[in-house]
Amino acid sequence: MTKSELIERLTKKQGHLAYKDVELAVKCLLEQMSQTLSSGDRIEIRGFGSFSLHYRPPRIGRNPKTGSSVALSGKYVPHFKPGKDLRERVDASLLREREDANASLTSSVTDTQAYPASD
């Protein structure tokens, strides 16, 4: 799902708002989230997850083209930790898929068994 698909889905569900308004809202939300992280703050969304910054210490890197060493300074990278609700729902979807796969396997076995019988 891309950003524009997300905006479309939200527009369909939030019947009273026009696509343009939802688009603006989504952009504002993402901008506010980016702004928060880039000022060094955390984001905590109950049931979804939290975003924080992780520090990467300075290291010696290499220019892949020339092979020469380059000193890289320490930096921060965004990190996401999924919340309980998101974790459980995503994991449950794997179990559902496994059950569906098993069910179709069982039914296809039944089909092949049924085939010689009808012969």
Added chain:
Amino acid sequence: MALTKADLAEYLFEELGLNKREAKEMVEAFYEEIRLALESGMQVKLSGFGNFDLRNKAERPGRNPKTGEETPISARRVVTFHPGQKLKARVEAYAGSQ
């Protein structure tokens, strides 16, 4: 202070003129729609921000840290987040200003 749903709703109220109820619903629906997509096995790509991907993990041996007892960690599906170039650059700029 960490940014919360209440802060985001307040922001939509102030910046976009949504009423308080609409703003609250929009914030809730935004995260719920992302959860629904991930729950249905779909990757979520938010250009300029980052991608939420799904990874299937096989069962692996683990240990109960309290008792030291060995127990298998069951196979599972997890969400990973990969920040986009733009977000990474902005966050790095913060580190540079420290």
